Amino acid sequence: MxxxxxxxxxxxxxxxxxxxxxxxxxxxxxxxxxxxxxxxxxxxxxxxxxxxxxxxxxxxxxxxxxxxxxxxxxxxxxxxxxxxxxxxxxxxxxxxTLEALAAEGANAFPGRSVLAALDAGREEIHAALYNEELVETYGPSVATLPGAAAMAIGAEAVLVGTAAPRIAEAAGRPFDIGPVAATxxxxxxxxxxxxxGPGEKPKPLYLRGADAKPQAGFILPRQDRGNDS
The missing domain is CATH 3.30.420.40 (ATPase, nucleotide binding domain)
Known part of the structure; x- marks a missing residue:
């Protein structure tokens, strides 16, 4: 195919x-x-x-x-x-993106758990944890930096994704680190x-809403047309 x-x-x-x-x-x-x-x-x-x-x-x-x-x-x-x-x-x-990054981390460090983590702004991290067989055991979810660091320590995981260096620094100990790209x-x-193979139709995985929202200062007030006569 x-x-x-x-x-x-x-x-x-x-x-x-x-x-x-x-x-x-x-x-x-x-x-x-x-x-x-x-x-x-x-x-x-x-x-x-x-x-x-x-x-x-x-x-x-x-x-x-x-x-x-x-x-x-x-x-x-x-x-x-x-x-x-x-x-x-x-x-x-x-x-x-997290499972794809995790697969690359597992390829670099075979037989290891992998924590895939992406910087998401607002002091948040998009993370997922995979075991030695690349089976997802946590996430994808929004995590804090301390929470991701604790997860990495507990699983003795390889770190991949843009947030990997920050997680290692927050944990205060060295980690094996794979690709640190966003994808x-x-x-x-x-x-x-x-x-x-075939499954459900794909749809975007949004772990939080879009950053762009209407600004109240630019919303025009509704006019009461009932008095126009």
């Missing part, structure tokens, strides 16, 4: 084509955008598929990173994956999705 993987969870706008049967990546395109995923994603997908030498009819599944991550980026990636799945009559498969390599998402 040929699988298309998409990631818009962080700054990167990434896509790759993966041959699940051969366990081989066929083509990829990765752009470090910061913003503007919606404008670039289809071109990124087209480039990855051209490099891989396949067309849309060759795809057997669409995989996508579902977060936690950028509020807008997640919506762009998930809606695109689900739209392709609907049009091509193939399954869409979601993979969280995993695009091929990691493809491999994990190929192992999952």
């Amino acid at each position: 040929k699988l298309l993987a998409i990631d818009c969870a962080a700054n990167l706008c990434a896509a790759c084509v993966y041959d699940a049967g051969a366990g081989e990546e066929l083509g990829r395109e990765v752009r470090d955008l910061g913003k503007g995923h919606a404008e670039h994603l289809m071109a990124v997908i087209e480039t990855a598929m051209q490099i891989g030498g396949i067309g849309y009819p060759d795809l057997g599944a669409a995989a996508v990173s579902i977060g936690p991550g950028s509020f807008t980026g997640l919506r762009v990636g998930v809606s695109t994956a689900r739209g392709l799945a609907l049009a091509l009559k193939i399954p869409a498969i979601g993979v969280t 995993a390599d695009i091929a990691t998402y493809a491999r994990l999705a190929a192992g999952k």
Whole structure:
């Protein structure tokens, strides 16, 4: 089965084509955008598929990173994956950024528990803990820095994700640390999705609401039209 993987969870706008049967990546395109995923994603997908030498009819599944991550980026990636799945009559498969990062940490330090943790602002951390077999034992959830540090100590975990250095510092002891990025390599998402197979339709994993909210000072007061005569 040929699988298309998409990631818009962080700054990167990434896509790759993966041959699940051969366990081989066929083509990829990765752009470090910061913003503007919606404008670039289809071109990124087209480039990855051209490099891989396949067309849309060759795809057997669409995989996508579902977060936690950028509020807008997640919506762009998930809606695109689900739209392709609907049009091509193939399954869409979601993979969280935390499990993808944890898989990379487990690859670097086999046979160890892994705490995947991302800085979320407001002194909060988005975290998930995985055991030696990469089975999720906690989260994904919002945690405090002291709480994440205590969890890491208790599990003697490898740390991955953007919050890993802060957790190690808060714990006051050394840890083995894997990737400290905001998202995993695009091929990691493809491999994990190929192992999952079809399931529920992916949807963005938001552990808290969007930061952008209407400002009261810019809300116009309602006018009472009943006195206009």
